[in-house]
Amino acid sequence: MNVKLILFAFLVGGMILLNEQTNVNALPASPLRARQDPGSTLGVFKIVGNSGVEAMHAVLVSPRKVVFIDKLEQNALKRPDGLSALSSEYDLDTNTVRPLGIYTNTFCSAGSWLGNGTLVEAGGDKGDANYGSGIQTVRLYDLSVGDWVELEGIAPSNRWYPAMATLPSGYVFVLGGSTAATGVNRAEINNPTYMIFPSPTGGALVDVPFPFLTTALPYNLYPMVHVIPNYEGATQLFIFANQNGIAYDLDNAKVIAEYPKIGGGIRSYPLTGSSIMLPLDPTNYYKPTIMICGGNVAYEVTSPADSSCGRLDLTTPNAAWDMDNFGGTGRVMPDSTFLVDGSILFINGAGMGFAGYRKGGGANALWVNENPVLFPYQYDPSAKTYKALSASTIPRMYHSVSTLVPDGTVLIAGSNPQGAVALNVKYPTEYRVEIFYPPYLYSQNPRPNIISLQTYPINQNRINVNYGQEVTMVVQIQSNGSPPSLKGCIIHHGFITHSQNMSQRYVYLEITNFWTDSTTANQYILTLKLPPNPTIIAPGPSYIYVxxxxxxxxxxxxxxxTQAA
Known part of the structure; x- marks a missing residue:
């Protein structure tokens, strides 16, 4: 209880200050060369564990821990009080879970990180006799506590299916949603507002009108939000819903650009597509390009999923969408996940229908999403090419997730196209966790083994770094007869739910110096320059890779x- 009171007191007055020495688990020993497998050119899926709760939401909270969040339903994983857990912490080393203490309904909520490294999760649905209402609740996950703290009823309005994003200030933007559960939004329950958490003034949270979400009805739930990079440090947001996008100046509360309507189908829930900002590169001044893929053209059970993607350069005058065929496969509810090399894994989803629960039961059940797409595409943003990879055996449709793991693998979990836990049906409530090993893990090139950053050993604690800083890294790379060819990047892994990876971002880093360490065989020292300001990548937890x-x-x-003091 004292922890809750302290956290709340800090929040209403400003940002939480986490101890620099917050503990995270160290990585186990790993091979420096990739495993060899004759079939590995297309990647490999492996079922590794059980999520404990259905993985409607997922977020990497430390190098070897993922937190899953479900809704109020009867999961087999129990809390100490005997009630079903609504959230679990998954250990990637042991493939085991432990229940976490969420006591309000998290159904169709959202999440993002504060700049100080605290995870924020907000919204949900009404409760019952054992679980509180989550629809005006804000939840905090602090690594130093290892569990959730819930601030019930502090949001000024109900939010079901909102979007969230970390702002350059380190605060969190919470946008839209509806005031009650629905299949398709409608005017009487629409919530065309946003709030900023914590309150920038230090007072109560307030809602600010946002008319764009009214014009985007009825397909405006889980709107897509991306911070637009710029050198001026202005807080500008790309916001998209239905088939239209705008640029919004949050500092001055005004629309500064209206983009053309995207071709193809509708992209927002329940005709759900996925959006991603393509990797940002200092060599082209962090030029921002948005990519939106999948969805559907009609709210019909038998409607084939949309097989198109659009790319839009946000800084080109009179920019038009550059459309393609999404590799030739339609998907509704796809997930888009960055891989370490800057390619994108499009995974999960259905070939027909829309996001939602089956209607009826037994042999006459009508599944509103069908034809699961079992194989992922790997997309090369530079070449604009799609490569079909190995297929999973597990349908991953409504309420599925995918996230990059710091060892270069991808965790995939979830799928629950029904309102309550059901195991012996065509598409059951899915608890199996898979790891996908992308093709690059079978490369003949030796894998770098990062020893330290700024003299600190890696992944024992978060290492504090600043915008514009040049950081020194020590790396071991086994020799294969050729000198290493290194690139660097920083990735914010985001918060994943309903095909949206909130705040996910990939930024290439300039390697400003690189030399051989004469004291140790196969060891190198390099310096990497971090992005210049928090519009390029959000403040808070990220991962640096070479x-x-x-x-x-x-x-x-x-x-x-963080910003330097």
Whole structure:
């Protein structure tokens, strides 16, 4: 109870200050060369564990821990009080879970990180006799506590299916949603407002009108939000819903650009597509390009999923969408996940229908999402090409997730196209966790083994770094007869739910110096320059990587990116 009171007191007055020495688990020993497998050119899926709760939401909270969040339903994983857990912490080393203490309904909520490294999760649905209402609740996950703290009823309005994003200030933007559960939004329950958490004034949270979400009805739930990079440090947001996008100046509360309507289908829930900002590169001044893929053209059970993607350069005058065929496969509810080399894994989803629960039961059940797409595409943003990879055996449709793990693998979990836990049906409530080993893990190039950053050993604690800083890294790379060819990047892994990876971002880093360490065989010292300001990548927890050709490191480095004092 004291922890809750302290956290709340800090929040209403400003930002929480976490101890620099917040504990995270160190990585186990890993091979420096990738495993060899004759079938590995297309990647490999492996079922590794059980999520405990259905993985409607997922977030990497430390190098070897993922937190899953479900809704109010009867999961087999129990809290100490005997009630079903609504959230779990998954250990990637042991493939085991432990229940976490959420006591309000998290159904269709959202999340993002504060700049100080505290995870914020907000919204949800009404409760019952044992669980509180989550629809005006804000939840905090603090690594030093290892569990959730819930601030019930502090939001000024109900939010179900909102979007969230970390702002350059380190605060969190919470946008839209509806005031009650619904299949398709409608005017009487629409919430066309945003709030900023914690309150920038230090007082109560307030809602600010946002008319764009009214014009985007009825397909405006889980709107897509991306901070637009710029050198001026202005807080500008790309916001998209239905088939239209705008640029919004949050500092001055005004629309500064209206973009053309995207071709193809509708992209917002329940005709759900996925959006991603393509990797940002200092060599082209962090030029921002948005990519939006999948969805559907009609709210019909038998409607084939949309097989198109659009790319839009946000800084080109009179920019038009550059459309493609999404590799030739339609997907509704796809997930888009960055891989370490800057390519994108499009994974999960259905080939027909829309996001939602089956109607009826037994042999006559009508599944509103069907034809699961079992294989992912790997997309090369530079070449604009799609490569079909190995297929999973597990349908991952409504309420599925995917996230990059710092060792270069991808965790996939979830799928629950029904309102209550059901196991012996065509598409059951899915608890199995998979790890996907992308093709680059089978490269002949030796994997870098990052030893330290700024003299600190990696992944024992978050390492504090600053915007514009040049950081020194020590790396071991086994020799294969050729000198290493290194690139660097920093990735914010985001918060994943309903095909949206909130605040996910990839930024290439300039390697400003690189030399051989004469004291140790196969060891190198390099310096990397971090992005210049928090519009390029959000403040808070991210991971720094260096990769050798196409081969990722044994692990990225967990950092806390902040403004210098």
């Amino acid at each position: 990769f050798n050709g196409d081969s990722p490191p044994v692990s990225g480095v967990h950092v806390l990116l």
